[in-house]
Structure formats: C-alpha cells, structure tokens
Amino acid sequence: MCGIVGYVGSRPAVPILLQGLVRLEYRGYDSAGVAVTGARGVEVRKLAGRVPALASLLGATPVAGTCGIAHTRWATHGAPTQVNAHPHGDCGGALAVVHNGIIENADVLRPQLERAGHEFAGETDTEVLAHLIEDAPGETLEDRVIAALAHVEGTYGLAVVSAAEPDKIVVARQGSPVLLGIGEHGMFVASDASAVLEHTRSVVYLDDGDIAVLRPEGYHVLDDESHVRVREVADLAWDLEAIELGGHEHFMLKEILEQAETTRGTLRGRLLFDEGTARLNGLNLPRDAAAAVQRIVLLGCGTSWHAALAGREILESLTGIPAYAEYASEFRYRRMAPLPGTLAIAISQSGETADTLEAMRAARAAGCRVLGIVNVVGSTIAREAQGGIYLHAGPEIGVASTKAFTSQVVALALLGLYLGRQRGMPADEGRELVCHLAALPGLVTHALAIEPEVRVLAERYADARNALYMGRGVNFPVALEGALKLKEISYIHAEGYPAAEMKHGPIALIDENMPVFVVAPKDPVYPKVVSNMQEVKARGGRIVAITTEGNGDLRGLVDHQLRVPAVTPLLSPVLTVIPLQLLAYHIAVLRGCDVDKPRNLAKSVTVE
Ligand code: F6R
Numbered sequence: 001m002c003g004i005v006g007y008v009g010s011r012p013a014v015p016i017l018l019q020g021l022v023r024l025e026y027r028g029y030d031s032a033g034v035a036v037t038g039a040r041g042v043e044v045r046k047l048a049g050r051v052p053a054l055a056s057l058l059g060a061t062p063v064a065g066t067c068g069i070a071h072t073r074w075a076t077h078g079a080p081t082q083v084n085a086h087p088h089g090d091c092g093g094a095l096a097v098v099h100n101g102i103i104e105n106a107d108v109l110r111p112q113l114e115r116a117g118h119e120f121a122g123e124t125d126t127e128v129l130a131h132l133i134e135d136a137p138g139e140t141l142e143d144r145v146i147a148a149l150a151h152v153e154g155t156y157g158l159a160v161v162s163a164a165e166p167d168k169i170v171v172a173r174q175g176s177p178v179l180l181g182i183g184e185h186g187m188f189v190a191s192d193a194s195a196v197l198e199h200t201r202s203v204v205y206l207d208d209g210d211i212a213v214l215r216p217e218g219y220h221v222l223d224d225e226s227h228v229r230v231r232e233v234a235d236l237a238w239d240l241e242a243i244e245l246g247g248h249e250h251f252m253l254k255e256i257l258e259q260a261e262t263t264r265g266t267l268r269g270r271l272l273f274d275e276g277t278a279r280l281n282g283l284n285l286p287r288d289a290a291a292a293v294q295r296i297v298l299l300g301c302g303t304s305w306h307a308a309l310a311g312r313e314i315l316e317s318l319t320g321i322p323a324y325a326e327y328a329s330e331f332r333y334r335r336m337a338p339l340p341g342t343l344a345i346a347i348s349q350s351g352e353t354a355d356t357l358e359a360m361r362a363a364r365a366a367g368c369r370v371l372g373i374v375n376v377v378g379s380t381i382a383r384e385a386q387g388g389i390y391l392h393a394g395p396e397i398g399v400a401s402t403k404a405f406t407s408q409v410v411a412l413a414l415l416g417l418y419l420g421r422q423r424g425m426p427a428d429e430g431r432e433l434v435c436h437l438a439a440l441p442g443l444v445t446h447a448l449a450i451e452p453e454v455r456v457l458a459e460r461y462a463d464a465r466n467a468l469y470m471g472r473g474v475n476f477p478v479a480l481e482g483a484l485k486l487k488e489i490s491y492i493h494a495e496g497y498p499a500a501e502m503k504h505g506p507i508a509l510i511d512e513n514m515p516v517f518v519v520a521p522k523d524p525v526y527p528k529v530v531s532n533m534q535e536v537k538a539r540g541g542r543i544v545a546i547t548t549e550g551n552g553d554l555r556g557l558v559d560h561q562l563r564v565p566a567v568t569p570l571l572s573p574v575l576t577v578i579p580l581q582l583l584a585y586h587i588a589v590l591r592g593c594d595v596d597k598p599r600n601l602a603k604s605v606t607v608e
Contacts, residue, residue, distance in 0.1 A: 002086070002100045003027040004178070005195040006069040006159045006169045009186015009216045013068035014058055020188075020195035021051045021072050023243060026251070026397050027192060028074025029597050031085035034058070035096030037166035038065030042096045046085040066186070066216070067167055069159045071098035078123035088127040090134035091119055095141075095162040097133065099126040100191055101155035101176035109151060125154070133160060142213050145170045146224055149211075155354075159189050169214040173206040177352050177380060180204040180212055180219055182233065187214040193236050193378075194243045194395055201236040205378045234378060242394040250595045252398035252489070256581045257448060259406050262393035263574060264441040266407040270414055271438055276430025277421040278414040284387025285343075289369060290422045294341030296323040297368065298412075299331055299359045303401035303484065304347040307373075307408035309477035310573045311347070311416075314409070317570060318416030318433075319423050328359035336366045344368040345388075345415075349396055349404035351379020360384065373411045375404055389415060398596050400489050402581050405481060406444070406574045413437060413571060436568045447564040447578045454579055457544070457560055458586030461515050464492055468506065468541075469580070470499040471519035472529055478519045478546075478573045482580030489598045490588040499532035510539040517583070518558075519576050521548040523569035533557055546576050 003024025007016045017034050025032075032054040033046025043063040047053055051072060071086035078084035087096035103109070106125035109132065114120065118131040129148065136147035141162045149156075155175030162168070171178055171189045181188030181196035181203050188196045189212070193203060204221070206212060210229060211222045221229045248254035255262075270278050296315055298308035308325035315323040321343075328346070332355060344363035348356045351374040360381060364370045372385030375393050382388065391407040414437070421430045461467070467486055471479035480496035487494045497506055499518065510516065516536050520529040533543055534557065543558040548566040555561075564575040588595050 002074050002191070003072040003195065004069070004098050004100055004157060004159055004189065004191040006098070006171070006189040006214070007186055008067040008167060008169050008214050009183065010066060011185055013065050014063060016199070017068050017070035018051065018055050018058070019198065020190060021054070021070050023194040023197070024190070024192055025051050025072050026399055026596065028072050030075050030080035031073040031082070032071065033085045033087050034063070034068055034070040035087035035098075035161055036063045036065035036068035037161050037163060038063065041163035042089065042093060042161060044087050044089060044096055046082060046087065048081050048085060065166070067161060067169065069096065069098045069161055069169060076102060081122070083122035084124050086126060088122070088124065088130045090130045092134070094164065095130060095133060095160060097126060097130045097158055097160050099129060099156055099158040101157060101174070103128055103152055103156065104154035105152065129156070129158065141165050141168055141170045142211055142222060143226070145172060146211055146222070146226060149224070157191055167216055171206070171212040171214065173210050174208050178206045179378070180206065180214065182219070186216050187219050189214060193238065194397070197236060197238060197240055197243060202233050203236055204231045204233055205383070206231065237377060238395055243397060250398065250585070252400050252402060252585055252595050255396055255398050255403045256578070256585060258394070259403050259578065260441045260444040260448065262403040263406050263410050263444055265392040265394065266410045267414070267437055267441070268392065271434045273431065273434055276427045276434055278418040280389055280414060280418050282387055282389065283371065283418070285369070285371070287422065290419055292341050293321055293343045293419070295339060295343070296321050297342060297344045297363065298323065298325045298347060299328040299344060299356055299363065300347035301328050301353050301355050303405050303481060304349060304353070304356070304408060306477040306481040306484070307405055307412065308347050309480070310409050310474050311345075311412035313474040314412050314570050315416045315419070318420035318425065321419070321423070326359070328353070329355035332358040332362050336362065338366045340367070342368040343371065345371045345373060346381050346385060347373045347408055348381050349375045349391070349401055351376040351381040353381075357381055357384070373408055375407070399598055399601050400485055400584070400595070405577060409571070409573050410437070410440065433568070436571055440567070440571060440574055443565040443567055443575055444578070447575045450562060450564070450579055451582055454562065454582040455586045457562070458583055458590055461583070462587050462590035464515050466509070466514060467492055467494040468509065468514060468516045469494060469496040469519070470502065470516060470529070470532060471496070472499045472525045473523065474570055474573055475519040475521060475523075475576055478577050478580065479517070481577055482517055482519070482584070485581055485584035486587065488601060489584055489595050490591050490593055491599070492587070499529050502532060503535060507535060507539060510536055510541040512540045512542065514541050516541045516543050517580065518543055518545045520545050521564065521569065521572040521576050522551045522566055523572065526551070530554070530557070546579050548572070
C-alpha cells in the first residue's frame with residue numbers, strides 16, 4: 001500500500017522522483033524518502049512526514065544523479081519514523097532498497113544477520129532485504145538480488161540501487177504490484193501507473209517471480225535462475241487529466257462529481273438495445289458455462305463489499321441464481337463447500353487488495369470459475385481472474401472510494417442483465433432494463449445537482465459525534481456505504497443497519513442528538529421504511545431521508561428530505577449513494593479533516 005517510483009536515464013532523477021511521489025502519495029503518506037546514485041555513492045534523504053517536507057529537505061541538502069528510487073510509506077512494520085522510512089541501506093551505505101509488501105520471515109533473518117555482524121538502524125522488515133543483498137554472492141546487482149531473495153518468504157515489490165553500478169535499478173516482484181515504464185529519456189519503475197503517466201504510456205506489468213534490470217537505454221526481465229523472460233508492452237489508457245485535481249479542492253469531490261461520466265464509461269459499448277442484453281466481451285463465460293451456474297459468490301472488502309451486497313440483490317433478482325456476498329477477508333480462511341457450478345466474482349477497484357486476491361484464489365482452488373469486476377487494468381486480480389468486467393471509471397485517487405462504487409453497481413447490473421437474458425428473462429424485460437441503464441448517467445447528473453443543498457445541510461451535522469444510517473433491500477448496502485464514508489473521512493462514529501433491525505437493539509441509541517440518515521427511495525419496501533422512520537421519530541431522533549422525486553412529502557416526519565431522481569429500484573443505489581457521499585465530504589471539510597488522506601488509511605490495501 002506504499003508507493004514506489006524509480007528512474008534511470010539522462011535527466012536529473014530528483015524532480016522526477018518527487019513528482020512521482022506526489023502522484024503516489026494517496027497510497028501511503030506517513031513517511032517518504034529517496035536514494036540517488038551519483039558521484040558520492042548512494043545518497044539517501046528521508047523523513048517521517050509527507051512529500052512536500054521531503055522536497056524541502058532535498059532543497060536544503062540536495063542530491064545529484066540520474067538514477068534513483070523513492071518511496072512513500074504506510075507503516076506496517078515499525079512506527080512511521082525517519083529511521084523506519086524507506087529507502088533502507090546496508091551497513092556500508094553502498095546500496096539502497098525500497099519495498100512494498102511484507103517479509104514474513106524477517107524475524108528469523110534479522111537475528112541471523114545481526115549475529116553475522118550486520119547493524120540495523122530501524123525496525124522494518126525491509127531493512128533485512130538490504131543486509132541480505134549486501135551479503136549475497138554474485139557479480140552483478142541482479143545476481144545478488146536473486147541470491148538474496150532465495151532466502152525470503154513473503155511478498156514484495158522492490159527496487160534496489162547500488163553505488164557499484166550507479167546506472168542500474170534492479171526490480172523484483174512477488175505478490176506486490178510493480179510495473180516498468182519505457183520512456184524516451186530513460187526507464188521508470190513504479191508500483192502504480194499514475195507515477196509514470198507524465199513520462200510514458202508504454203508499460204510492462206511484471207509477474208510474480210520476475211526480476212527486472214533497468215538501465216538508461218532499456219530493460220530486460222529475468223526469472224530466478226537468470227533466464228530472460230519476455231513480457232508484453234502494454235499501453236496505458238488513462239490520461240494525465242484523470243490524475244489531476246482539475247480545479248477541485250479534493251480528489252474525492254472531483255471523483256464524486258465525475259460519476260455521470262464514469263458510469264457512462266462502464267456502460268460504453270455494452271448495451272445492446274435490440275437484443276435487450278449486454279455485450280461483455282471480456283467475461284469469458286461461454287453460454288454452456290453460464291447455463292451451468294448454480295450459485296454466485298461475490299467477494300470484496302470495504303466499499304467493494306458494499307457493492308457485492310447490492311450485487312447480491314441485483315443478480316439474484318435478475319437471474320434467479322442464488323447469490324451471496326462475502327467479506328473477502330473472512331472467506332479466504334473458510335473451508336468452502338466445493339459446490340459444483342459456483343461462480344465467484346472478485347470485486348475490487350484497485351485489483352490489488354490482498355484479501356480479495358486471496359479469497360479469489362481460494363475460490364478457484366475450491367473449483368469455482370472466477371471472474372473479476374475491477375477498475376485498474378492490468379492489476380493482479382484482473383490478470384488472475386478467468387474473465388471479468390473492467391469498470392473503465394478512470395483512476396480513483398481519493399482514499400475514500402466513490403466513483404468505483406457506482407460503477408461496480410452498474411457493472412453488476414450489466415452482468416445480471418447478461419446472465420438473466422440467458423436464463424429466461426424475456427426480451428422485453430431485457431430491453432426495458434437496457435433503457436434504464438442507458439438513462440442512468442443522465443440521472444446521475446441530475447442527482448449531483450443536489451450538491452449545494454447537501455453542503456448547507458452538512459453544517460447542521462458537522463458537530464455530530466455519532467450517526468446512524470438505515471436502508472432496506474438493495475439500499476441497505478447504501479446505508480453501510482454512507483456510514484463508512486462518514487467515519488473514514490470525518491472520524492464521526494457511524495453505523496449502518498437494515499432499517500427493520502433498529503427495533504432489535506440499535507433503537508436504544510436514538511435521542512435528540514442522534515442524526516439518522518434513512519435511504520428510502522420509491523421501491524416495494526418504501527412503506528415499511530416509512531414506518532421504521534416513525535419508530536425513530538417517536539424516540540426523538542433527527543431524520544434525514546434520501547428519497548426519490550415524486551415520493552411524496554415526509555414533512556412532519558423527517559427533518560430534511562434529499563431527493564434523487566426516480567429510477568427502477570434495482571439501480572437506485574447508484575443515485576441514493578450520491579447525497580451520502582457529498583454529505584460525508586462536506587462534513588469532513590467543515591471539520592477540517594484531510595479528506596483525501598484520512599488518518600491511518602491508504603488506498604489499495606495490499607497487506608493482509
Ligand atoms: C472505502 C475504501 C475501502 C476499499 C477497500 C477495497 O472508502 O476505499 O474500503 O473499498 O479497501 O478496495 P478495492 O476496491 O481496491 O479492493
């Protein structure tokens with residue numbers, strides 16, 4: 001979940017590395033550092049703090065060179081301090097390493113290295129790598145890295161530079177994403193495409209077990225026996241604008257406001273109006289395999305798990321196939337009954353979430369066919385899945401996921417339509433759903449027009465200490481998502497519940513200080529949700545209802561009504577979530593919180 005960037009070429013490395021770190025900072029931001037090889041060997045500058053502080057440090061104590069590596073950290077092993085910040089060096093400072101992932105046998109290797117005389121500066125597992133490479137045999141840096149990694153258990157995406165070979169970066173990947181960028185004036189390495197997008201669109205995604213050697217004039221990829229491996233060069237589809245703020249104060253707001261365009265991106269080219277179905281080219285689910293599906297298991301974490309919960313309702317309703325949503329982190333440790341005909345679907349914005357990846361592997365091992373619903377092209381989940389649907393929502397930089405959620409729901413609806421049509425959904429019904437889906441981006445634009453109203457409303461709730469969210473059916477996950485958005489960026493304690501569950505316990509929390517946000521669009525359970533609101537009102541709770549236009553006036557019952565356009569109920573989460581995303585955003589801004597970089601969090605959770 002940390003960020004790595006490296007450059008070797010003809011230009012000064014530091015500005016390129018700093019710019020890369022700025023792009024990567026959303027992946028982790030408690031410490032940062034660079035190592036540059038030059039006339040004075042390997043020079044390291046690092047600190048606990050963010051990239052602007054590192055830039056000031058480099059201004060005060062510059063380093064020169066055209067080859068370097070850099071890192072922005074989200075602490076796992078060892079506190080976020082200067083000594084624990086990457087890059088890490090060996091005893092003599094002759095090499096430096098940046099690393100994402102976890103070295104699982106660090107506790108075994110470290111005492112062995114200490115007994116052999118190595119001195120450690122900090123507590124991280126990464127430092128072990130630097131000392132292992134220092135001692136490893138071999139003529140070249142790549143030989144030594146390969147020899148050192150033979151002792152290592154765990155996951156890594158790493159980059160190493162050495163004073164002995166100042167124009168070279170050696171890179172290795174095992175379970176933590178790394179890509180190479182092929183530029184006109186040099187080569188790049190990064191954990192994430194956003195760090196190289198400014199310089200090149202030609203990238204090589206490394207596979208597990210790959211070792212890459214980068215020089216100013218090119219690269220080659222080796223396996224762990226130093227045999228050359230051939231890796232395909234891919235084109236990055238994202239443009240620079242997509243990773244810039246474009247005049248917005250925060251990425252989160254930009255990404256919320258982008259959702260008409262991003263849901264359109266998910267639908268583009270996929271709706272077949274005449275046939276009343278969806279075209280899902282990458283799904284790789286032949287007709288006979290689709291016909292054989294007997295149950296669907298949806299896997300995800302956090303917001304993607306909320307999309308899975310909504311997807312469960314959508315898929316079951318459109319296809320008649322029993323569907324289940326599972327926390328990927330729990331599922332991976334469960335012994336799943338190997339039922340034949342199970343279709344597992346991993347849902348992930350980043351495509352790198354460790355728990356989702358492992359859950360997907362467990363499902364595959366249990367005999368499931370495995371699909372991915374993923375945003376980041378070329379990510380590990382996308383590559384390991386047997387087929388799937390890309391979201392095409394563009395890069396999501398804000399740590400709080402927003403546009404990925406709405407695109408995930410749309411992708412799940414497309415899948416439901418496709419499977420449903422193969423399993424008896426009448427053509428007319430399919431055509432009707434195609435029309436609803438086609439209209440959805442326009443309705444999102446309409447829903448986003450509520451932003452000024454939500455901004456004003458946020459002032460009323462910015463000082464709340466707790467909040468409850470309620471919803472039912474396909475909008476219960478929206479209640480969970482609204483609560484997650486609020487808690488993660490504003491640090492207000494918030495919980496989501498199925499509305500009817502309130503009277504089984506949580507209703508005890510209701511008093512005049514408790515805001516209750518109720519997701520109540522027009523759907524078959526609307527009258528029930530209204531009576532759940534009456535229960536809250538009777539206890540003095542303050543209610544904000546998210547309803548649909550034409551739903552009638554709830555004055556007298558609720559304190560405030562936020563209306564989104566009416567839509568067919570199964571697609572309503574795409575609209576009802578919007579006021580809740582905006583509310584969380586504006587409350588967090590009013591509370592002075594760092595919206596795009598909330599405390600203790602980072603984008604893309606690549607550790608367990
Ligand atoms: C919440 C959030 C996280 C992610 C979760 C899964 O706003 O961003 O809960 O949804 O870490 O991430 P992906 O979708 O990348 O697998």
